[in-house]
Amino acid sequence: MSQTVVLGVIGSDAHVVGITILEQAFSAAGFDVINLGVQTSQEEFAEAAVAHDAEAVLVSSLYGHAEQDCQGFHDVLDAEGVDALTYIGGNLAVGQDDFEQTRETFEDLGFDRVFNSETDPEEAIAALRQDLQITTTEAERATISS
Template identity: 50%
Template sequence: MKKTIVLGVIGADCHAVGNKILEHAFTQAGFNVINIGVLSPQEDFINAAIETNAEAILVSSLYGHGEIDCRGLREKCDEAGLKDILLYVGGNLVVGKQDWNSVEQRFKDMGFNRVYPPGTSPDTAINDLKHDLGVE
């Protein structure tokens, strides 16, 4: 049984190329990918996850405002009945040079299960997702 994931670029970000690369990589890895595209508000991720019974939401952000765009997503997921959904985020999540450990911790404090720095290989997230979903 294929696991379904929702993939998209949050907020006012229009970086489409990386999103397409991720869609291809996760599809090739055997996931059913629901790609909601770019410029996506939190509600679009949540609605897509509900409609498709997804196991995970993968949020991409490359323009530096991911921290603002992602704030409150876990709470909205919980309110929508998605308490157990996996939340992954990756990309250029903050503006400027900041200590990655503190950036990662801030996103984990926001309820994200996995947080990826810029330049992370899709294989890393694919392996983590398979592990977290128990589909080794």
């Protein structure tokens, strides 16, 4: 049975390339991906996570205003009864010089994992598999690495 992830670009951000790459990578890795597209509201993430019984909510943002877009995000998820891992990645802050500070900011906002814009999708997939305690068979590992 495949694990379901909800993916989208939060707030007013209209950058679609990153989530398209993530959708393809997570789908190829065996996840059932619900791609909400760009300019997704917090409520749309929560509604999709509930509707699809998602194990993870993956938030993307590239325009540098993710902190303001994500204020109260986990309150919205909690209000809808969403019990899922939350990841965020991209260019999360304007002038992002110290990514460790940015990581702390988003962890303080409640995200389980925070990735910068240079993160390879395989790293995020490996992290999600680890967090969901999904083990891969040798055949799957060979497929993933090829």
